Amino acid sequence: MVLAVDTHQNRVPGHGGARAPVERLLLDLFERYKSLAEGLVAQYIPELAKADPGWFGISIVTLDGHDYSVGDTDEPFTIQSISKPFVYGLALENRGEDYVREKVGLEPSGDAFNAISLHPATGIPSNPMINAGAIATSGVAGSNDREPLRALLDMFGRYVGHEVAVDEAVLQSESETGHRNRAIGYMLRNFGIVEGDPEEVLALYFRQCSVSVTCKDLAMMAATLANAGVNPVTGVQAVEPRYVPNVLSVMASCGMYDYAGEWIYRVGMPAKSGVSGGVLAVLPGQMGIGVFSPRLDERGNSVRGVRVFADLTRAFSLHMLNVPNLAYSAIRNSHDVASVRSKRQRSGRALEVLGDRGARARVYELQGDLVFASVEAFTREVAEAWDSFDVICIDFKHASGLGDGETVIVTDLIGVILGEGKSVALSNASHLPWLLAAVSQATEPGADLAIFPGKDLAMEWCEDRLLAEDVIALDAAIVPLADNELCEGLDADALVRLENSCQEVQFASGDTILQAGEASASVYFLLSGDVSVMIEVPGAEPARLATLSAGMAFGEMALLGESSRSASVIADSDVTCLELEVASLEVLDAADPTARATVYRNLARKVAGNLKRANAEIQALSA
């Protein structure tokens, strides 16, 4: 027996490292049961009887594909009955639920795995987890393919993430001694459940049972089911997501032979065992687990496997019916545009308007997989704020998924808001194309809906909606130097001196005016047009720090001795500026020695205003 702890990274030497908690858990379980020698290796197929009764492996695969493995987790063995739910999923994909339901039932039989359990009148086997049901399922899964074995092997390959093969020795042993299964096959043919030559279906069935897998493979197959049918390492969809609950349901109700009720009660994970000693169990949304140990109890389940799962459930409440409150954290954050504003800097009347009316634009950031309960919680929070807002922004940056029904609810909500004459902005929703399509399709002409790549631009649009209600013209086209935010309080003489020291410069829309990292030696007074201050964000799109309009200044950190630009400035429109070399500011001293203090005071006030807004944003973000 090999004792190997295998994770994707090396461990921190000496002490087991920080990865230890979950690894150590598996090692503990392994140590606890490795000397348990109850039960017998399956004897009914000669080839299976050759298994080493000491083999023992435990693997856990997480939904991001990390695997924790201890023991004989790379030892190959034949999959046997564990193939049944997977072939059942393939049958559903091939022929649909209704057709498959005509061939195999869904009720637990309460009988042993090899009981015949056919409905006396129709011949329909009780469920797809007993041999009779599995043979009927193989017939359906294979009947649509010219090369049914290839289709089955490809399906297993998608689950495990690599090619799989049939163990020919076991197959031969299985095929030669499978008299009971052959009897079942002919009985199914008698009832017309199996169509055509039952030997062909039996050949496929014997082969599916003889597919060679490892304990790690079992955990990966289980993790794929826990992950809505997507292999967490390869990203390949192994089975259509809509059939995953069906596959898991039959595992839950019939997966552990006549131990199913007790298993769900005590372990609580949809599971499947096989006579070669494998057991896999699926904890939806969390992980897949595989255990391999060939000694079986009288029901045909792995002795150590059953113990390991019972202990895991007891310690961690891994029961499928133990689900945390899913509505709890659907809304990551919500605020209005009085407390957190877009990066568009406003001045004068616009500032007043947003101060007064900012609470009438609400921003909701959603997060996580949005299930019914979380979407319901969100629609209710919006309903409770109903009379307080005219404009709403819904941001989906942290929302990872949205089902069909949930898309209907969100689309409906947006329709009701728009129907009331309110304005709606959606942001960061490009990963939810079906939502955007549904919303666009449901939107009446004239409804005020806008879709933005990011939240900042969406918030600016929301602010503009509030500002549009104000009749006063907000932005003059050209703001002279005298009205620039840094020049408040300067007398006419000082202004003339300052203006004479400046150089007028013009930029076209899209020009880079300042480049982050460049030497910084001048400040710019914006006479007309808009500019945006952008910073690089490692691993993401550049972020907008501010958008400035005529009457504002930029590059002003040069006045405080900053020797290089900390951000880039881009012209958002055609732009006219006055550029002043920092050293030239001293020209002011000659006329009025206190004028320079006025400029610095204005600068400090400008920065202090930005700081105040930033602190409010931090409060809102970390609430």
Added chain:
Amino acid sequence: MVLAVDTHQNRVPGHGGARAPVERLLLDLFERYKSLAEGLVAQYIPELAKADPGWFGISIVTLDGHDYSVGDTDEPFTIQSISKPFVYGLALENRGEDYVREKVGLEPSGDAFNAISLHPATGIPSNPMINAGAIATSGVAGSNDREPLRALLDMFGRYVGHEVAVDEAVLQSESETGHRNRAIGYMLRNFGIVEGDPEEVLALYFRQCSVSVTCKDLAMMAATLANAGVNPVTGVQAVEPRYVPNVLSVMASCGMYDYAGEWIYRVGMPAKSGVSGGVLAVLPGQMGIGVFSPRLDERGNSVRGVRVFADLTRAFSLHMLNVPNLAYSAIRNSHDVASVRSKRQRSGRALEVLGDRGARARVYELQGDLVFASVEAFTREVAEAWDSFDVICIDFKHASGLGDGETVIVTDLIGVILGEGKSVALSNASHLPWLLAAVSQATEPGADLAIFPGKDLAMEWCEDRLLAEDVIALDAAIVPLADNELCEGLDADALVRLENSCQEVQFASGDTILQAGEASASVYFLLSGDVSVMIEVPGAEPARLATLSAGMAFGEMALLGESSRSASVIADSDVTCLELEVASLEVLDAADPTARATVYRNLARKVAGNLKRANAEIQALSA
């Protein structure tokens, strides 16, 4: 029939309002099936046959106790078999799993609800959802109480959130005609499953079936099970949380009579129906649903009830095995103390050290109910950062729960980190007392662990740990005015004039130096001691905006014309300051007309530094 849409708030008039999405969904379902007249009202108890076949109600209760109801949801009816799982939960609480297991099995019988289904040798009924199992369960649930009926009624009262009563007319009818149940009772007595007088147990069983409930009550009972046994409106624990998965398991495997396998496959929610026409279903972590409509199919399940649930599942994938990825969002945010710092403002050498080494202190904010998968994801993220940090802060502000096993894993992780000689700070964990107890108990003497009420103080401690590695003394006890951050570049003459204009003031630790809202007319130069700038946060503790030490200034916004204090300043230690009236700053002009510009420039630079840090924090918080 009454059509009433009842939610806790009034609806927005005219159009159904923003609450419409979920309400409209229920109205749609109601309209779709209200004229469906298939099935028959139960006839076998004369009193039940009096039910109006047209009654129809649908209720959903969310995990925060909101109810959506449409139709006859306040119509009383007798609970009948829906009582069975709840009484089973009480039996588990009274006598424990092992004892109860001796009296009633866990395997679905595949038989009708009134089948006797006793084990031929032991007489143990197959499961607690058939009548035989339920009678056995009533015996166990009641046997420990002097007033067993009172205990049962109290238990139902905890689930529904109000007193419940027995419908005496139905009880009499039930008791007079319950020959089959009486036969079962005596058969159970024969096997010793029922002890004592079977008539007493039967009397209790007939009464539990005759408890009067409404459709809304059913949804509330289901929501209580979906919410780990806590009634979502009253907050009362109706059943011990550890028994909730057991109760749900028997509902899942045996709750819908001989339709259980098909039900789990097609609907996927643990459910229970009764012959009076009620069905309740539990979607763990999301909601409880009740449907009431007395027309039954041949299996004894409500015809409309079955249809409503099938439609709900189809539209919203409400299947219990359709669980979102629970590991996805365990870490709300992580950053180091170079990008986001505590509110303790640093200067000089300390700033350099944190700039150089800030990445060696990592902060993790956890969120949501921490289940196995999310804790595993967190331990792995820490493991992957293992070599990059010396100090770690784990914040639990947004973490709502942590199970026993998960507590073990987190405690183990913290132990390994401390064992490596690293430092650990925990914050906002007072709602997880068992975690704090486990960590404290497992911590070796000398290990560097600290526990803080909030993240900001924890981060300051983390920074101090990094700074402690630096040999240079960081803070002088007394910093003269000449070295104050606002005075850099002033000449000796200007400094003397400034100092002469100031007044020395002293405060004791805990004193309020400035009060938010007060008129602001002076700036303070801190000569010795620490002060904290605090702002009020509606509905929360005051938040620290900054902590300042000797050599820094506060109240400086007065220099920029701010007329009242925007924050309070508290002395953290004994403090000595120089207070300068704003108007007195003009004394500087007489000696050197440019000195005032220097002060404002210093002020602008100080504020710009704070702004830069705030912007970095915003980037980190909104990443």
